[in-house]
Amino acid sequence: MHHTLPDLPVLPRILAGPILRRVTVDSANVWLASSSELQLELRIFDANGTLISQPPEPKAQRRRNRTDPTSWQLGAQLWFTLVEALPLADAGTFPQDTLLSYALFDTETEQPLDLDDVCLEGASRPGFYIPSQLGVIAYGSCRKAHGLTFNDDGSIQRKDSLALLTEQLEETQHDLSQRPSMLFLIGDQIYADDVLPELMTYLQALSLQLMGKSIPLPDGSDACLISTQERTALKAGCGLTSSSQHAHVLSFGEYAALYLVTFGNRVGFQFPPEGREDLAAARHMRTYSPEKLKDFERLSLQTFVSSQPQVRKAFANIVTYMNFDDHDITDDWNLNRSWYDKLSASANGTRVISNGLAAYWAFQGWGNNPDNYPARFIQVIKDHLDDPEDRHKCAEFDFRLWKFRRWSFVLPTNPPIFVMDSRTQRNFGSNNQPPQLMDRYALDEMRGEWLNIENQQQTPIFMTGTPVFGFSSIEWLQDVLYRIGVLMGGFTGLFSASSIDVESWVANRRGFAFFLDTLLLRMGLKKVTFLSGDVHYSFANRAYYSNRSNLMKPQSDTNDWQYSPTLQCLQLTSSAMRNTPESGRWLETFLANWTTKVRLGPCSPETLPWWERVFFWRFFRYNTWAVEVNGIPGKTVQQHSIKPWWKILLFWRVIKIENWRPRLRTELNWITSRPNVALVYLQNGEVVRQVLLSGDERENNLTYEIPPDTIP
Template identity: 50%
Template sequence: MDDNQTLPLILAGPILRRVTADSVTVWLATSQRRDFTLRIYDTADEQVGSSVMQDSVSQQRDTWAGSLQSHASLGINLHVTLIEARPDRVGDPFQQDTLLRYNLFDDQDNPLPEIADVCLDGEPLPGFYIPQHLQMFAYGSCRKPHGPSFDDQEKTQHHDSLALLADHLSDNVQYLANRPSHLFLVGDQIYADEVPETVMDSLKKIAVTLVGNDIALPCGATLSTMDSAQRTALKAACGLTSDSPDMHLMSFGEFAAMYLLVMGNRIGFSIPEKTAPSPAMDSLRDFLASQAQVRKTLANIPTYMMFDDHDVTDDWNINRSWYNQVHSSVSGSRIVSNALAAFWAFQSWGNEPAQCNQEFIDTLQNHLIVPSNSEYAKHYDFTLRKFHQWSFVLPTTPPIFVLDCRTQRDFGSFNSPPKLLDRYALDSLHQAWFKLSPEQKQDTVAPIFITGTPVFGFSVIEGLQQSAYRLGFLLGMAKGILAPSRLDVESWIANRQGFSMFLNAIMYRMGYKKATFIAGDVHYSFANHATYTSQLAPGNVQTLECLQLTSSALRNTPEAGRALETFLANDITKVRRGHSKPETLAWWYRVFFWRFLRKDVWKIKVVGIPGKSTQARPDPQFQKWWEPWVAKTLQKLWQWLEKKDGQSRTDPHTYWITCRPNVGLVYLEQGNVVKQVLLSGDDRQAHLTYNVPQH
């Protein structure tokens, strides 16, 4: 947006959010508060649902709960609206497994012209479908606008991966068997702590325009006038540990402006002409050029979103020491509150709208509209810091549990790796399970759990992280290069008790015998099969068959690139065992010699699943004298492993892990995942397919 350019009415959206057989929700961000009407149509163009209740059935709507249109006024020029449509015929839900379309109308009953902008190729309106049984969904994470984006052959992917999904949806408008019914964005939808100065200069201006106030932090810092050096100093003073040389979002308006940029860029942000060329700016230009397609993606598939650390700040809640350090600073705490308020408005609200009541919305509105009121500010900070209802469940078949693994941690000691879900979070998970239908709770069902970081990752990298952490602890380098925040020591297995508590809750409390885990975060993609065996008491041994799928990143290829595929290839079976602390064992274990020897009460066996790529691995380019020797040694190792278990490792089209930017497509048959396909490449030519063995 140029300095003299006015804001458009539609700042972002429409984005299709929570959809069930009884309800369809659409999200919009606007520069003026407006009322809209949402109407749902079948393929014969007959209206089958609306957000406006017909007078003739007004007395029959026993399930009607409050208004079907909710507003949150978060700035003078920023209004977020959720519009819900219900079926026209009471007791007759929306038809499943068939294409439905929708349209939006203003208060004069005129169709919104912006709808034409989000229609798939050849379609008159945006559309979606509601599956009776889950057949296919899409997911991804880690979408950095200026991040590097190249495939395993180090060829640049110009298109945003979410734009690739729009092309896939267009190709499969009517072919629902190959059209994903849901999209899950599982973390790092923005990089709040890595904003180039060129981008930040524009975001600061947009932020003030949106909110209408240049809201200072409690320390008195006026963010719109601070330069890069001042903001870096303020970041350190607030206890934030991100070591990125780029700038950090801090005000609510800045977070909001960034969301508007990445959610389709209707505000018209562009890179200033005098900006010096660089790989980051080239990548950003490609990203911006893809946003018209991204708008189509988000309008044509029900989209659900969960945060990870970069949506707030790097290392967010990594351990107790970090939490205490940041929240001991009033300004540090306010930055986290601003990030969470923006996350709620732009990501969370549409996941499960009923989780946030009007009191919650009023708390945010009061502070942002009247920032000078200190009581409003205190209530804002407290409410957001203590809000723990970000997780949600979709009652699909199989059910999908989307988990907040950031705000419900059990930290333990100051710098030790935390349990990613504390006992209260596990109780909430169990409570959500109770609300499912009997069909969804059967032990033969394989529920899907969406977590920020993989539950079953690679023992190589996780082991190195933990070893480095222990070394740093022994050397007293808690604030140095081996600090937990530098090493990202927050994998599930880093706290073995928390790891086993989570899996035991699924197996013993919820009664499932198999489960699928979906994750992102790590900037490489893979598939693992795991067997988890646990013994809570003598004779009570149970096994959970697990599948781990990971798609990352949508747009942020790690600098190591292809080297990760060789170094981390999960081509050898891993077995891990876990000890339980004496107080968690039955009394007869505690009083006998197990108290001193400790007993293995669980173990896991993890086996990688190979993927077949449409692109062959490139021939290695040796630059150092020792690289040919390493390559030859690995080749002999792979040949030996092929003879041992028969799985192909020397085939140049076989990948165990990939760093190519992608969006993941997951296929199911009869409730079980059978395949993962990673869409990649500007022409979607770089597919990588993981066929999942059925156990």
């Protein structure tokens, strides 16, 4: 059953961008999506307005494994351009710790593109800087267009969190000691599996306009013309397990259309209010009954769209890196072997994932590290989209996208930053067993990148989709429910891995220990910092990991089976930018009182000394590694008065008396669900502070002061 699609206006020339992407002292890159081919030259200027860059020569690009074309046409009106600038030959590198700016010149008209709408206040061009040592960086995840945006007290944040980052850039644009130099989006930049019906209809029409044709799925289904009911049935038939009641994008064109709306909405999507309540009039979560949740989602989407001009400014004025998580493709993506086997056995399911990965490359991955993507890889995507009826091209498209293993990347900053792919390089156990998030080959690749770093005395930063050290009490509860589900799920489906999203690092304890052993024993690290998202609540903690089964080095003062080496870890988590959990906030508040936890775990027998691998010791598989996790409380702008002594009791920390009536407290600062984008402050390579930007006027910020590190 086909339905009528809306008529759309003529597309603007620039569909998305400019977005400032990978920038080092050796190279600067700017990304755009357009409705026609762009022949651009990127020009970098110093603080005096002097040109300090030159375009790369094609031969030099080939030597560096760069693709010769800087623009790729993937639809009738859909072009992607990544334009690079190199330092002048006599300078050798771009200057550091000074404000730079850039312009994009059209080489056909010899005129600069009009970028006035993305310039910060008072600036004539968008700007950035390259830090010699990291000072302030920003990061966040989970940005759903119609997501709930409740602060801890139930009040509503109307602005997109990235708009708050723009305001921060405006205030600090000339103070480089306080201005964020980089933005990391570490997952769920779009929610491909959760699109409101009104937006879905628009995406179908925009997809046809972009691609110039409808590209059917392998079974012949035309994603751009099917109804919502048909889409839901098709999703279930593929094996996609998203529990969202809303639509799932399926075709490459639909993924691309969703990115265009989410990455600044230059295409001009508008959501008519149709007489709905004004979001500004709603001040508290309980204003909305469950029946009005859909109304709130519609209103939330309207406020999201109204923030996009500010978001475009943020993308243009800060170096941006992006990593995927499940919702960028589909919920439960590579959750376990059962999910993987079912999807890979479905022609439609395989194609949906391939379409999502191709769109991720075009909108996110390409700009992270262009050298990771050879021309042949991109050509496979283009060949399929140009000729989707060719079976050989379809087969190669699916195979190359599913098996590609170069999504992760490393930045040569000081300290270095590792952005890790923990989605496509997993090691699956039995059908529903939680996976090892990075297999041995991925960890070996990470070790190789570390060997390439000259100064190994720094504390590296690792960007991970989900926290390596999650909030202990919540992960403990999830583990208990999963184990109950293992016993009962075969009959009832209760607490299945999919329903409770079991994919934390520690859910697979062998993989958890293998990952940390790689850092501690194989890479020789003593301190690391993890920045994560995904879990829809924010927190900070310290963790100390030790493993007494260390066989990697000869016996020494730090390796004598009595005093095991310890890995000191700082875990910072910022989530979500725009997706407050509908439920669980009260439970999270209660569990926030449990901020310290010691975990123990076994190692595989082959990692133990020989005398512990023989006879009955082998059957005990007793604990050989230990982790102690300690929560770090945050501080709000408005300090609370000193609590009476009786409030230190657990019960009274959670219950608050107002007007002689009890109320559950949500202002506990160990954990928060407030929408935010985080700023991380470093001094001499060490993190000293995290600030969660939150609230329409940033009045709801939460600050975590990181205490000096001491081994317990």
